[in-house]
Amino acid sequence: MEYVFPPTPVVAVPIAESPDAASTREGFPVRRIYCVGRNYAAHAREMGHDPDREPPFFFCKPADAVVYVAPGQTGEFPYPPRSSDVHHEMELVVAIGRAGRDIAVDKALEHVYGYALGLDMTRRDLQAEAKKMGRPWDVAKGFDRSAPLGPIHPVSRVGQIERGAIWLAVNGVERQRSDVSQLIWSTAETIAHLSTLFTLEPGDLIFTGTPEGVAAVKRGDVMSGGVEGLGTLNVRVA
Ligand code: MN
Numbered sequence: 001m002e003y004v005f006p007p008t009p010v011v012a013v014p015i016a017e018s019p020d021a022a023s024t025r026e027g028f029p030v031r032r033i034y035c036v037g038r039n040y041a042a043h044a045r046e047m048g049h050d051p052d053r054e055p056p057f058f059f060c061k062p063a064d065a066v067v068y069v070a071p072g073q074t075g076e077f078p079y080p081p082r083s084s085d086v087h088h089e090m091e092l093v094v095a096i097g098r099a100g101r102d103i104a105v106d107k108a109l110e111h112v113y114g115y116a117l118g119l120d121m122t123r124r125d126l127q128a129e130a131k132k133m134g135r136p137w138d139v140a141k142g143f144d145r146s147a148p149l150g151p152i153h154p155v156s157r158v159g160q161i162e163r164g165a166i167w168l169a170v171n172g173v174e175r176q177r178s179d180v181s182q183l184i185w186s187t188a189e190t191i192a193h194l195s196t197l198f199t200l201e202p203g204d205l206i207f208t209g210t211p212e213g214v215a216a217v218k219r220g221d222v223m224s225g226g227v228e229g230l231g232t233l234n235v236r237v238a
Contacts, residue, residue, distance in 0.1 A: 008064065010029045010030070011029070011030040011063045011064050011066050012027030012028060012029050012030065013027060013028045013030060013066060013068055013095075013116065013149055013151060013152050014026070014027055014028070014068065014070070014151045014152070015027065015028055015114070015151060015152050015153075015154060016071065016150075016151035016152065016153045016154075016157075016231075028095055028113070028114070028152045028203070029203050030063040030066055030203055030205060031063065031201050031202070031203030031204050032060065032063060032198075032201075032203070032204045032205070033060060033061040033062070033063060033065065033066070033147060033204075033205045033206075033207065034058050034059075034060055034194055034198070034204065034205070034206045034207070035058065035059050035060065035061060035091075035120055035141065035206070035207040035209075036056050036057070036058060036185065036190055036206065036207065036208050036209045037056075037057050037058070037059060037209070038051060038054075038057075038184075038209065039056065039183050039184050039185055039190075039208060039209025039210075040178055040182055040183065040184065040209055040210065040211045040212060041182070041184055042178070042182075042211065042212035043209070043210055043211055043212045043213075043214065044184075045212070046212050046213075046214070051184060053184055053185075055193070056184075056185045056189070056190055056193050056194075058194060058197065059137050059138075059141055059142075060138075060141075060142065061120075061141060061142040061146055061147050061207075062142055064144075065142060065143070065144065065145060065146045065147040066147045066148075066149050067145045067147065067148045067149065067235075068149055068150075068151075069148055069149065069150055069233055069234065069235055070150075070151070071150065071151060071231050071232070073234065074222065074234040074235065074236050075148050075233075075234065075235040075236070076235070076236055076238045077119070077121060077145060077148055077223075077235050077236065077237050077238065078144075078145055078238045079217075079218075079219050079237055079238065080121075080123060080143050080144065080145075080146070082123070082126065082139075083123035083124075083125055083126055084125060085123070085124045085125040085216050086121060086122065086123055086124065086216060086217055086237075087121070087122045087124045087214045087215060087216055087217070088119055088121065088168055088170065088175070088176075088214060088215065088217055088223050088225075089119065089120040089121070089122055089210035089214050090117075090118075090119060090166060090167065090168035090176050090210055090211070090223075090225035090233075091117075091118045091119070091120050091166075091207045091208055091209060091210050092115060092117070092118075092161060092166060092180055092187075092208045092227050092230075093115065093116040093117065093118035093149065093205055093206065093207050093208065094112055094115060094187050094190075094191070094205070094206040094208060095112065095113045095114045095115065095116060095152045095204075095205055096111055096112065096113060096191075096200050096201070096202060096203065096204040096205070096206070097111065097112065097113025097114070097202050098110065098111045098113075098202060099111075099199065099200060099201045099202060100195055100199070100200050101195045101196070101198075101199040101200065102195055102196055103191055103192050103195040103200070104192060105188050105189055105192045106188070108187070108188035108189070108191035108192050108195075109155075109160050109187065109188050109191075111191055111200060112155055112160065112187070112191070113152065113154060113155065113202070114152040114153050114154040114155055114157075114158070115152070115153050115155070115158060115161045115227070115230060116149055116150050116151060116152050116153065116205075116230070117149070117150040117225060117226060117227055117230050117231070117232070117233040118147060118148065118149045118150070118205075118207050118233070119147065119148040119149075119223065119225065119233065119235060120141070120146070120147065120207050120210060121143075121145075121146045121147070121148065122140055122141055122146075122214075123139065123140045123141075123143060124140070124214075124216070126139050126140040127140035127141070147207075148233065148235045149205075149233075150230070150231065150233045153229075153230055153231075158229050158230065159229075160187075161180055161187070161227065161229060161230070162180065162181065162186065162187065163179060163180050163181035164179065164180050164181075164227055164228030164229055165177065165178075165179055165180075165226075165227070165228045166178055166179065166180055166211055166225075166226070166227045166228075167225060167226060168213070168223060168224070168225035168226075169223070169224050169225070170215075170217060170221050170222070170223050170224075171221055171222055172224075175213045175214075175215055176210065176211050176212065176213035176214065176225070177211065177213065178211030178212065180227060180228075182211070183208060183209060184209075185209075187206075187208060190206060190208060191206070194206065217237045218237065219237050219238065220236070220237060221236070221237045222234065222235070222236045222237075223235045223236075223237070
């Protein structure tokens with residue numbers, strides 16, 4: 001079929017050759033971006049919630065919110081309009097490589113293609129207003145360029161990431177630090193839950209939640225975050 005205008009290209013994230021290599025050969029085509037809310041207990045508390053394993057809840061970002069940042073480079077996150085309180089949320093991102101629905105917890109990791117570093121950038125003021133008014137979070141979470149992302153590290157190279165430090169510094173000063181083992185809902189449990197709500201497909205990404213220490217950024221700040229074994233993600237607020 002002819003289109004009335006050229007279709008938007010597929011969003012693709014390069015596959016990492018090694019945790020620190022800049023060179024890449026293949027791309028991971030992104031289908032959907034799912035995000036888990038309040039998945040580290042201390043972060044749930046700092047947002048004013050009791051983290052006592054309330055069922056996981058999800059929100060989405062559009063695939064084209066991804067801003068790919070190559071290892072060793074500093075990406076650019078343009079400060080978004082209509083907000084004066086934009087927060088960083090450093091997260092471990094799961095890349096789905098195999099379709100499934102109603103996936104059992106003990107089979108869930110078989111659906112993981114790899115892992116990446118991601119930032120779930122958030123217009124916290126608009127999110128607070130949405131919460132107060134009982135409105136959706138889309139404008140707070142799914143805005144343009146709200147998902148800076150490093151390359152995808154295949155499980156075949158880095159293994160399953162079930163523990164290891166996760167951290168974020170801004171201008172060299174640490175703000176967030178925890179361990180992936182502190183996730184309230186593990187990656188396997190998250191995949192199992194999510195797959196009861198949506199059929200997961202290859203190309204789906206899952207932002208697994210952020211540790212405590214979320215805070216505002218301003219123009220000129222440089223965010224540097226990582227997860228043990230996955231290198232570092234560097235992004236400047238422009
Ligand atoms: Mn988040």
